[in-house]
Amino acid sequence: MTIASTTQQICFVLLSAAVVLGSLGVVLLPNIVYSAFLLGGVFLSVSGLYLLLNASFVAAAQILVYVGAVNVLILFAIMLVNKKENLSAIPGLALRRVLSGLVCAGLFGLIMRVAFTTAWALPGPVPVGEEATIRIGEHLFSDYLLPFELASVLLLMAMIGAIVLARRDVFASDVITGEPVDQGLIEKARTPLLIETPNPQLQETR
């Protein structure tokens, strides 16, 4: 066994362990911030697996899109609403956990069955290496053109939706319900933010 293949196997074992343990952590940890950071770790490990498969462009794109954009935005959202609140206890939590665990175990069993019964072609296709960038470009603009354009339309729709939600103060009335909109966080001339309003909860406790 050469040094290169030994290194590759060690890297594969380490990265796979990181992916499996990391994703378990994402699902099971009670602290949502830890889950989000671990998600970034899982994305990084997956891009490491792509590197092992000699797909450096896909690995770099994985880091740029999933770690640099998706995960940072998730973290951003979590930290902007950084609020510690104790959720009210859900009835029958233990039963729910057992049930969802059963569903997950069933899915895992199914996937394992597929993995073991499929006749995988060994060795797999030869990696194209550095040429992959050109190949991906060619595919995106020939036989995968329709999915590519549809994805861009989907992103445009999401963007317009986000703008409508975020700039509700521009519209005098809500787009959907037709009721007048008054967003609390944006200061207006007639209702200044720092106004003395009696807290109803405080009065109740008194």
Place this chain on the structure above:
Amino acid sequence: MVTTPVLSSGLDLQASFVEALAGMGVAPGVARLLWLPLPMVTVLVAAVVGVLVNVWLERKISAAVQQRIGPEYAGPLGVLQPMADGLKLVFKEDIIPARADGLLFTLGPVLVLVPVILSWLVVPFGQNLLISNVGVGIFLWIALSSIQPIGLLMSGYSSNNKYSLLGGLRAAAQSISYEIPLALAVLAVVMMSNSLSTVDIVDQQSGAGIFSWNIWRQPVGFVIFWICALAECERLPFDLPEAEEELVAGYQTEYSGMKFALFYLGSYINLVLSALLVAVLYLGGWSFPVPVEWIAGWFHIPIDAPALQVVTGTLGIVMTVLKAYLLVFFAILLRWTVPRVRIDQLLDLGWKFLLPIALVNLLVTAALKLAFPAVFGG
């Protein structure tokens, strides 16, 4: 194209090293394994020395701008002052605030520093003088620099301090906004050189000396890239994440000792790296203003003479570093001349000005490439 192997012109230190060791009776595989860490350690040392030089320059130039003398007792002209600063940070007590999250607090600075150092992988100092000529080259740098905000958010969150959290959020917002025009400016250059590899990008600029540098063909892209690079490094017109008057020191507020030093190192390594990449993308990288081949031709020296190869290699390193430090000088001058922008001005500049300009620049480059394939890379 990406697939064409680089012609082995110029020095190939790896081949010479492996050959020399093989001559002494070492197996070629082992010799190659022995070679592997050498360029990495060299570049790491070069990066750290670059930071020391940078800190000294910053102190001296800021002093000159404000009509002071600056450091002068530590060594001649105060050149040992950065070493003294570093030693001070090493011996400082390492404090983790009482209700901070110790694990994330420690991991944050590491996550900020490591991607920056990894990006040095693709910086070329000569035809074969780089750690790895990966095909995705400059794209790797863009991808790696997008990891940094996670480290900033992590340290901002874990410090358990409102200033830290705000600073971390600002840093992440800033780096997300300026990454897009930065990538678009790089894309225009990549389109002209038909390759993402940094070596190919420099090769494409080395035809006619100073006149073939990308800065003449991409003046707008150069300005966009430089502004965005300064914003990504959080240099002064854009150093909002650590604006002292508003946020104490932003995400660095609670840090001390070596953890603070990691942030410090990271920001200066990032500045040198950005300057190096501007040199590579727009100022012809390692190429001399007059091509070495022409000079060799005038004196009738064969281009593959060993002595000339050594001279070319040395000249390449000197030129790259010289160009980079010229840009660093401008960055330092800017820092001590220009006032800080406000956060809304910063985001307006990024999204409403640089992004449309970068898009137009990309479109114009594409049109020019179709119209004049000889000049703009066919």
